[in-house]
Amino acid sequence: MAKKHKTRIAAVGDIHVHEEDSGKWTDHFKKVSEEADVLLLCGDLTDTGRISEAEVLAHELKACSIPVLAVLGNHDHDHDKVDEISKILKEAGVVLLxxxxxxxxxxxxxxxxxxxxxxxxxxxxxxxxxxxxxxxxxxxxxxxxxxxxxxxxxxxxxxxxxxxxxxxxxxxxxxxxxxxxxxxxxxxxxxxxxxxxxxxxxxxxxxxxxxxxxxxxxxxxxxxxxxxxxxxxxxxxxxxxxxxx
The missing domain is CATH 3.60.21.10 (Metallo-dependent phosphatases)
Structure with missing residues (x-):
């Protein structure tokens, strides 16, 4: 019987990305891609649910070379832009659950x-x-x-x-x-x-x-x-x- 591959999960929630956070997460996403097989983002991806914050996160995630799975949090709903935020993150390759x-x-x-x-x-x-x-x-x-x-x-x-x-x-x-x-x-x-x-x-x-x-x-x-x-x-x-x- 073939030995099953072990999957290393990395997980974090409440990263609360701000508009001024450009470059803040790039190295983190590069590093985690070297150490894990999949990244889980457990909601509150943005700080106030603004489209501009989601755009910053989407740009930062370009540094991530492993699958990214995510759920949204209450902060991501704050400005009633869930559809727009979801579209931005999906276009960046995030699998929203x-x-x-x-x-x-x-x-x-x-x-x-x-x-x-x-x-x-x-x-x-x-x-x-x-x-x-x-x-x-x-x-x-x-x-x-x-x-x-x-x-x-x-x-x-x-x-x-x-x-x-x-x-x-x-x-x-x-x-x-x-x-x-x-x-x-x-x-x-x-x-x-x-x-x-x-x-x-x-x-x-x-x-x-x-x-x-x-x-x-x-x-x-x-x-x-x-x-x-x-x-x-x-x-x-x-x-x-x-x-x-």
Whole structure:
């Protein structure tokens, strides 16, 4: 039997590219291309969701010679330019995942932005005013999109190793460190359901800048908060977390 190729993943979230960041990421993207097989960008790619910021990032990514997979974050939605930002990044070769899936080597990747809603017994329920129900429904929808993408990967190969890419957290452990009152806005346990059910190897997210680097779901799936501020605080000189599958 042929030995399967090991895939080295590099991941980072919350890079918050500004208009004046031209040249700031070029060396980082060159270096990570030498050390990994695929790069995951876990949302908040731009600082305020402006087209000009996406254009800077697209130019910086020219230095990256490995596949780049990404989800958008809340900051990328801020100026309601999601379609324009998505087009710019796709033209730069980025594979944007929003309920979608792709494969690199023998690893399947599925991604959604995710949403808030709280964790475990403090998770918000579908009750009360319509605005509250809409908030909860958004997290439900994101969970369903993720489950559908993972199901497609299962249908292609039931034994495929699967990795999930998010912006919002699927578990509470990786947002711990943030003020507890804002936890419901940092992620939702509903996102963990398809991760547990579909035998995912690992999940990566960002969003919580002062959260915790590593945790796991109730089924033992590794979850990594790869927000750039957390990686920097942990002493990563190259602002990427590496994980081998």
């Amino acid at each position: 929003d309920g979608d899936f792709t494969q690199v080597n023998d690893v399947g990747f599925a991604g959604v932005k995710g949403y808030g809603g709280g964790f475990d017994r403090y998770m918000l329920g579908m009750f009360g005013e319509k605005l509250n129900k809409d908030f909860v429904q958004e997290a439900v929808n994101e969970s369903l999109k993720l489950d559908a993408a993972l199901a497609h990967l299962d249908s292609e190969d039931p034994d495929m190793k699967k990795v999930v890419l998010l912006h919002y957290a699927p578990i509470r452990a990786t947002v711990e460190g943030e003020p507890e009152p804002i936890h419901p806005f940092l992620g939702c346990s509903r996102l963990a359901d398809p991760i547990n059910r579909r035998n995912v190897i690992a999940a990566f997210h960002g969003h919580a800048h002062v959260g915790t680097l590593e945790g796991e779901t109730s089924k033992g799936v590794k979850v990594f908060n790869v927000s750039k501020p957390i990686l920097q605080k942990a002493g990563y000189e190259l602002p990427f977390y590496f994980f081998e599958v």
